Amino acid sequence: MPLDPGAKRFLDRLAALNPPSVLALTVAERRLGLQQLLSFSGPPPAVSRVGKRTLAGPGGLLELRIYTPADPGSLPLPALIYFHGGGLVAGSLETHDPICRSLSNASGCLVLAVDYRLAPEHPFPAAITDGYEATLWIAAHTAELGIDPQRLGICGDSAGATLAAVVCQAIAAASETHLALQFLLCPILDFCATTASRREYATGYLVDLATLDHDLKHYLGSDANPADPRISPLRAADLRDLPPTCIHTAEFDPLRDEGAAYAERLKDAGVKTIYRCHSGMIHLFYGMGTLIPYAASAYRLIGTDIRSMLA
Helix, strand or coil, rough: CCCCCCHHHHHHHHHHCCCHHHHHHHHHHHHHHHHHHHHCCCCCCCCCCEEEEEEEEEEEEEEEEEECCCCCCCCCCEEEEEEECCCCCCCCCCCCHHHHHHHHHHHCCCCEEEECCCCCCCCCCCCHHHHHHHHHHHHHHHHHCEEEEEEEEEEECCHHHHHHHHHHHHHHHCCCCCCCCCEECCCCCCCCCCCCHHCCCCCCCCHHHHHHHHHHHHHHHCCCCCCCCCCCCHCCCCCCCCCCEEEEEEEEHHHHCHHHHHHHHHHHHCCCEEEEEEEEEECCCHHHHCCCHHHHHHHHHHHHHHHHHCC
């Protein structure tokens, strides 16, 4: 399928600006750039309530932002623990607020967004330890939070989906709690990948290989190995004990093929898996609804899949 018209107009406009390589940007400039991109999400969708909680994390207090859907069912509600994208160096609860609202309304779930620590101030594995401890804390406080403990899932977008996948693998290995679902939206799953989609869409499709290299450099520091499964979860040896999984990718995204490969590995391991590739879409399409109207249709599909897997 050809590139979506809205996505093409956006990419043409971006190319006309002749932006510098991401490799030349400071972390502060990278963060500002993502903030500007996500300003195209449009007006934040209305939800019933947005609450805040704090919990003791490994490096200090962690903030949770809790979204109740506009049309909630009776308590206790299903819930999704959410990690925002941004290469693990950018993004925040603020930049991804419209995405959390859309996810909550589409899925009928409480969405609990975790304000995990970012690199380079807090390099690998700080985000993982934050995500892991936040997940255990939420699972231990489901009654207090109004969550159905049998319908608690984990999710994220882009590098937040990397984090969700890594935390999910760690939770399954430790058998400390039960997760009913993982939902991964345009995930980065193998930083060492040499896939066809990474070759075909290496430049000119919003997230290019320079962006991935920039973020990985700041996230890893000097000692970590990008082939470590805690960084590239597609490289984990055993996926048999993972919860039912839903993966959505975009057709014109360099990350597409590793998302598809993870879905296939999960199916081969006996994990119930739904995989969808959104035709004509680029990375982050779901966060730019004013430019790419298809985002609204995508959220309806996302909601349908999550509801079916948590039913």
